[in-house]
Amino acid sequence: MPVVIVTGASSGIGRATALRLGRAGTTVVLAARRADHLEAVAAEIGSAVVVPTDVRDPAAIEALVARAREVDGRIDGLVNNAGIGGKTTVLADDDMVTQMVDINLVAPIRLMRAVVPIMREQGSGSIVNIGSVAGEIGIAGTYSATKFALRGMTDSVRRELAGTGVGVTLIEPGFINTDLTRRTNLPGPETVAAAVESALRRPRRRIVVPWKYRAAMVAAGALPALVDHLYAKRAAGRG
Known part of the structure; x- marks a missing residue:
C-alpha cells in the first residue's frame, strides 16, 4: 500500500485529498495542528496515521517524516497543502507576513528537503505542491508572493530531480469553496x-x-497592462 503524507489534512483541500486517497487504499499520514480534527478524518478513512504537526516547527517536520517512514520503510508521496491566507494589502503587519511565509513557503521547502533523500534512495516518489492561481497573477499581497515563490521552487526541484524517478507537480487552484473562502x-x-x-x-x-x-493566466502574461487595469486597487480593497 502506498504511503502518502498530506499536510493541512484537517479541513478543506487537505481533508478532501486524504479521504480520496484513503478510500482508494493509500495509507495516508495526516498532518495538521488540530489532533481532534485529524482523528475525525482518520475515522472516516479507516486506515490512516495521525501525526499532529505544526509545519512551522522544523523538529515537528522531521518527526512527521520519520513517523511516515516507519509505516512501511518508504514514503511514496508528499502533498504540501498546508497554507494560510490573510490581508492582501502591502500594509499587512509583520507577524502576518512572517507567518504566511513560514507556512506557505518555508514549510514546503523543509518537507521536500526531508523526503527527497528518501525518495531518491527508493528511486521513486511523487511530490505535489498546492500553489494557487494567485501565484501566477499578483492580486493577493504576501499570499501571492508565497505562491509565486513556491512555483519557482517547484520548477527548480522538478528539474533537479529529473531522471531520478521522483516526480514533482504544482497544482494551482483558482477560487475553491474552503474555510479560506x-x-x-x-x-x-x-x-x-x-x-x-x-x-x-x-x-x-x-x-x-x-x-x-x-x-486569466495567459492574459496576465500577454497583456499585463490590461490585467493591471482590471485588478487595480481590488487587492487592497479586500485586505
Whole structure:
C-alpha cells in the first residue's frame, strides 16, 4: 500500500485529498495542528496515521517524516497543502507576513528537503505542491508572493530531480469553496483532491483547477497592462 503524507489534512483541500486517497487504499499520514480534527478524518478513512504537526516547527517536520517512514520503510508521496491566507494589502503587519511565509513557503521547502533523500534512495516518489492561481497573477499581497515563490521552487526541484524517478507537480487552484473562502457558489475541494490523486499517479509539471483560470493566466502574461487595469486597487480593497 502506498504511503502518502498530506499536510493541512484537517479541513478543506487537505481533508478532501486524504479521504480520496484513503478510500482508494493509500495509507495516508495526516498532518495538521488540530489532533481532534485529524482523528475525525482518520475515522472516516479507516486506515490512516495521525501525526499532529505544526509545519512551522522544523523538529515537528522531521518527526512527521520519520513517523511516515516507519509505516512501511518508504514514503511514496508528499502533498504540501498546508497554507494560510490573510490581508492582501502591502500594509499587512509583520507577524502576518512572517507567518504566511513560514507556512506557505518555508514549510514546503523543509518537507521536500526531508523526503527527497528518501525518495531518491527508493528511486521513486511523487511530490505535489498546492500553489494557487494567485501565484501566477499578483492580486493577493504576501499570499501571492508565497505562491509565486513556491512555483519557482517547484520548477527548480522538478528539474533537479529529473531522471531520478521522483516526480514533482504544482497544482494551482483558482477560487475553491474552503474555510479560506467560504463561498458556496465555488467548486468544492474535491475538485482539487481529484487533481492531486491524478498527479501522484502520473506527475505533471502543472495542473490548473478549474481549467477556466488558464485564460486569466495567459492574459496576465500577454497583456499585463490590461490585467493591471482590471485588478487595480481590488487587492487592497479586500485586505
